[in-house]
Amino acid sequence: MKILAIETSCDETSVAVVEDGRKVLSNQIYSQIDIHKLYGGVVPEIASRNHLEKISQIVDSGLAEANLSFDDIDALAVTYGPGLVGALLVGVNYAKTLAYALKKPLIAVHHIVGHIFSALTEYPELKPPFICLVASGGHTQLVVVEDYHLLKVIGKTRDDAVGEAYDKVARTLGLPYPGGPQIDKLAKKGDGSAIHFKRTYLEKDGYDFSFSGIKSGVLNYINQQRQKDLAINAADVAASFQEAVVDVLVDKSVMALKNYNMNTLVLAGGVAANSRLRDRLMAAAQTEGFNYYAPSLKLCTDNAAMIGCAAYYTGDVAKPVDLALNAVPSLKL
Ligand code: KG4
Ligand code: ZN
Numbered sequence: 337m338k339i340l341a342i343e344t345s346c347d348e349t350s351v352a353v354v355e356d357g358r359k360v361l362s363n364q365i366y367s368q369i370d371i372h373k374l375y376g377g378v379v380p381e382i383a384s385r386n387h388l389e390k391i392s393q394i395v396d397s398g399l400a401e402a403n404l405s406f407d408d409i410d411a412l413a414v415t416y417g418p419g420l421v422g423a424l425l426v427g428v429n430y431a432k433t434l435a436y437a438l439k440k441p442l443i444a445v446h447h448i449v450g451h452i453f454s455a456l457t458e459y460p461e462l463k464p465p466f467i468c469l470v471a472s473g474g475h476t477q478l479v480v481v482e483d484y485h486l487l488k489v490i491g492k493t494r495d496d497a498v499g500e501a502y503d504k505v506a507r508t509l510g511l512p513y514p515g516g517p518q519i520d521k522l523a524k525k526g527d528g529s530a531i532h533f534k535r536t537y538l539e540k541d542g543y544d545f546s547f548s549g550i551k552s553g554v555l556n557y558i559n560q561q562r563q564k565d566l567a568i569n570a571a572d573v574a575a576s577f578q579e580a581v582v583d584v585l586v587d588k589s590v591m592a593l594k595n596y597n598m599n600t601l602v603l604a605g606g607v608a609a610n611s612r613l614r615d616r617l618m619a620a621a622q623t624e625g626f627n628y629y630a631p632s633l634k635l636c637t638d639n640a641a642m643i644g645c646a647a648y649y650t651g652d653v654a655k656p657v658d659l660a661l662n663a664v665p666s667l668k669l
Contacts (some may be wrong), residue, residue, distance in 0.1 A: 337410045337653070338435075340398065341644035342391075344427030344600055345419025345447045346473070347378045349390045353409070354644030360457050362401030363525050363634070363641040364394050372391070376513050377503070384422030385393030391430050396458050398640070411656070413443040413647030415450065417667030418474065424663035432659050437510065443651030444661055445643045448475055448669050449487065451604040453649060454642035455631045462629050467598050469589045470615070472605030473499035476585075477669070478543045478592050481602075484649040489669050490592060491543025498581060499607045501547040505577050509570050520610050526571030528579035528612075533555060535580050541595075543588055559614065572585045578612050586616050593626055600627040609636040 338361070343350040347368040353361040368386045372378045399405060407534045417424060435442035452468045465483060470477040476498045478491040496504070499516055506515020511522070533553040536546040554577045589601055603617060614630050620668035621628035635642060 337648065338404065339413050339443070339470035339552065339644045339647050340409045341413040341445070341640040341647060342395070342427045342431050342641040343415045343447075343450070343643045344387045344391065345415045345417070346423060346638055347372055347383050348639065349387050349394050350638060350640035351394045351407070352644045353398055353402040353404060354457065354641055356650065357645050357648030358457055358460060360641045360644075361404070361656045363639055364397045364400045364401060365543050365634070366390050366394050366637050367570045373513050375450055376507060378420070380420045383420055384426055385647045387423055387426035391426055395430070409438070409440060409605065409653075411441045411647070413445050413643055413651065415447045415587055415643050416444040416661060417447065417664035419447055419663075419665060421663055421665040423460070428661060428663045429558075432661060434600050435656070436659055441653040441656030442658045442659070442661070443647040443653070445646045445650070446667055446669060448477070449650060450642035450646045451603070452479060452481060452487065453566055453637075453646045454604055454635045455602050457635065457641055457645050458631060459629050465598055466600035466602050467589065467592050467596060468482040469585060470605045471498045471603070471607035473497060473503065475544050475605065476547070478588060479669070480592075480596055480598070487669065489589050490596075491545065491588065493545040493547060494538070495548035496551060498545070498547055499584065499605070502527070502607065504551055504617055505574075508555055508558055509573060516607060516610065519578060520612065522571050523575035523578045523612065526569065526573070526575030528575040530569065530572035531576040533557070533576055533580040535584050537584060537587070541591075543592055545584065546589065547581065550577065553634070578610075582613050582616050583608075586612060586620055586621075590620055590624055593624070595650060598602060599625070602635070603628070603630040606637045609633045
């Protein structure tokens, strides 16, 4: 089954064709980052307008890259939430129009479920059960994936998402948006043990996260140094912040694997591109003896291939969604 998937939840316009949930025949991603960079973050209205301007062209390139025409497509899939409402609406309306005009079934996909399944397209042997650490700009969750249709959120952030904390710390250090990749790069030149930022674990045995404390710790440190006219080593700040965040993410993931008696961990979301997080999880997998999967960098940030994969495993073409489908900006998992 070939699914044409559309993703427009934030600032990437993406279209992919995925065969039988696993084989990515195309994955076109148009990123608006350069446009939003000028404003230090995503401007929702500008994001919607740019999706509108690009969507037809990206759908055409998605088909062309797969060397297919609309006739070859069996079903359509679209992200309907969570995300920016205006941005989501562009994809949802385009997908509904295509489904109506082509008389093909439409599958509605949860953006985070897409992230959770992104690694499936690259690792044929990977299948549930597994635990997924979702680390993105809008979400930080630990999810027990018992089966393709059985996902249980066991922990989530009570304040900032981890990507949001990266972006805010980066802004304070004067780095451009999006800050996550900038911190990642700068941290390589710094010492992660130079400054101790307090790790927030909340309840000892709990899986919830909190990153606003670590973020405020960094901001307070920078302000104090400035007030005292002392130098700030930005690379050390970046590395020390990153070490604090990664400690918590790794520890809670390993604890979840042990307590749920699982031996496979999957990493997903934009922050899954973080080199330190990837390395530390890889090291933990070796010492603790669990299987660890992380998508390639292109599949960590928003893309439609993950939506096509999730549509295949969670949708039902015999029961396509109604064309009254609407965008749901704060859709829960
Ligand atoms: O999943 P995503 O593309 O969008 C959401 O669904 O939120 O994630 C974007 C987030 C941004 O906060 C960005 O700074 C962060 O992922 N990010 C990174 C890295 N690459 C992207 N954070 C840390 N290290 C990276 N290498
Ligand atoms: Zn995302």
